[in-house]
Amino acid sequence: MDRETAATALALIALVAVFVALEPIIPTSQTGFSELGILGPNMIIGGYPTNVTQGGAVHLYCYVGNHEGEAAYYQVLVKLGNSATHVSNTTSANAPEIHSYSLILSDNKSSTFPVTLAMNTTGTNLRLIFELWAYNVSTSQFAYTGVWDQLMINVTGGP
Amino acid sequence: MRPRWTGVLALMAIAWLLTLSCGFAQAATSAEFSSATNSIGSAFVAVHSAGQDGGNVSGLVTELNVALNLTQKAQAENATNPTQAATDLQNATTMAEGVSAASSSVAQAGSAARRVTMEISIGAASAIVIAAVLIYALGDRIFRKMWVYVYRNFVVRPASG
Numbered sequence: 001m002d003r004e005t006a007a008t009a010l011a012l013i014a015l016v017a018v019f020v021a022l023e024p025i026i027p028t029s030q031t032g033f034s035e036l037g038i039l040g041p042n043m044i045i046g047g048y049p050t051n052v053t054q055g056g057a058v059h060l061y062c063y064v065g066n067h068e069g070e071a072a073y074y075q076v077l078v079k080l081g082n083s084a085t086h087v088s089n090t091t092s093a094n095a096p097e098i099h100s101y102s103l104i105l106s107d108n109k110s111s112t113f114p115v116t117l118a119m120n121t122t123g124t125n126l127r128l129i130f131e132l133w134a135y136n137v138s139t140s141q142f143a144y145t146g147v148w149d150q151l152m153i154n155v156t157g158g159p
Numbered sequence: 160m161r162p163r164w165t166g167v168l169a170l171m172a173i174a175w176l177l178t179l180s181c182g183f184a185q186a187a188t189s190a191e192f193s194s195a196t197n198s199i200g201s202a203f204v205a206v207h208s209a210g211q212d213g214g215n216v217s218g219l220v221t222e223l224n225v226a227l228n229l230t231q232k233a234q235a236e237n238a239t240n241p242t243q244a245a246t247d248l249q250n251a252t253t254m255a256e257g258v259s260a261a262s263s264s265v266a267q268a269g270s271a272a273r274r275v276t277m278e279i280s281i282g283a284a285s286a287i288v289i290a291a292v293l294i295y296a297l298g299d300r301i302f303r304k305m306w307v308y309v310y311r312n313f314v315v316r317p318a319s320g
Contacts, residue, residue, distance in 0.1 A: 007295060014291035021283035024276050071210050071220055073203045102227050104203060106220045107210075137204045 034072065035065030036132040036147045039112065051154045058117045058153075062130065064103060065110035073135035075142050076101045078117060081127040089146040093129045119155045126153050187237050187244040195230050195248045198255035199223060205262035214269025219258050226254040 039061035040047035052058050066072045081087070081095035098119070103111055117128070132147040202223055210216045229251035237244040 006298075010291055010295055010298075014287055017287040018284045021287060022280050025280045071203075071207055071216055073200075073207075102231065104206075104220050104223050104227065106217050135200065135203055137207050140200055140204065 030069065032068030032070070034068060034074070034132055034134065034145050034147055035063065035110065036076070036130060036149055037063035037065075038130055038149050038151060039063060043112065048151055049153065051156065052119060054122050054155055054157050055118055055120065058119070058128075060115045060117070060151075061112055062101065062115045063110065063112045064105065064132065066105035066107060068134075069107055071104060071106050073104045074102065075133040075135070076103075076115075077131045077133060078115070079129040079131065080119060080121065081129050082123065083125050083127070085127055085129065087129055087131070087148055087150070089148075092131050092133075092144040093148075095127075095129060119153075122155045122157050124154045126155055127151070128153055187233055187241060187248050191245065191248045192230070192234070195226075195233075195251045195255070198252045198259075199226055199230065202226070202255040202258040202262070205259045206265075209262045209266035209269060212266040212269040213273035214262075214265035214267075216262075216265060219261060219265060222254055222258050226251040226258070229254070 037045075038048075039045060041049070041059045041061075043061050048060070049058055062076055064074055064076065066074070077092075077097050078099040078101075079085075079093045079095040080098050081093050085093050085095045087093035099115070099117055101113065101115065103113070105111060119126070128151040130149045130151075132145045133142040134145050135141070136143045202219075206216050206219045206223065209219070229247040233244040233247040233251070236247075
């Protein structure tokens with residue numbers, strides 16, 4: 001190996017070693033995200049109730065995951081809408097809120113918790129809308145994350 | 160007959176008033192709920208800040224979740240057991256305030272750990288650069304000296320002899 005090749009190899013090895021040494025303090029700029037999932041009464045995706053009686057309890061599970069790169073204070077709002085209710089990634093549903101759940105998650109942590117709901121109105125093709133809100137530390141208020149989920153449900157009158 | 164009825168009615172009225180006053184005195188008010196919620200919000204801001212400083216906030220997050228659960232429990236039981244609801248709210252507020260207070264020390268520990276990591280990284284990188292420069296400048300000479308040292312006992316003979 002001539003002197004020039006040896007010097008180039010040495011410089012490359014030194015460069016890689018310096019990068020490895022500085023890696024822990026190099027700031028990363030990855031985009032974080034949050035997860036929301038609705039699970040059936042058996043804690044799996046499926047077996048969702050479709051017909052319930054007015055006032056009867058609906059048992060579900062809710063999954064929330066935090067991959068924002070920092071701790072997050074979440075609020076899951078459950079709203080009861082219908083086919084005309086508009087909800088999107090930018091606009092939350094303008095429908096009555098029937099329940100809310102709050103939780104705080106560290107980065108890269110998730111939680112699955114039981115949700116018990118009771119519907120007081122009857123109707124067909126109603127939408128149980130689950131919205132994920134997160135606490136904004138700058139404004140000290142909850143803001144809609146744009147993450148939402150829904151279940152179609154028919155509520156009939158009680159016996 | 161008349162004094163007896165009057166006495167009974169008076170006793171019933173007193174009992175009703177006592178029940179009413181006790182209920183009002185112990186039921187959790189919306190102000191108490193707001194106070195607990197605001198305390199949790201402030202505590203989360205402190206925890207978030209400690210996390211940004213590199214502190215390990217998992218313990219604080221666990222405590223805040225306990226406070227949140229107490230608040231949600233208080234909301235559910237306020238109509239049926241207002242005394243317990245008020246106690247839960249008070250505990251939630253105290254817990255959140257404790258988390259806020261503990262956040263500063265977690266943030267300091269995080270900052271210190273981050274500083275140590277930075278010093279180690281920069282030190283290691285500097286050492287690598289210095290070592291590379293030394294190898295480039297003195298490598299040949301050191302290699303030759305080492306070679307001579309390792310083979311000092313070898314005898315070189317002519318191929319023909």
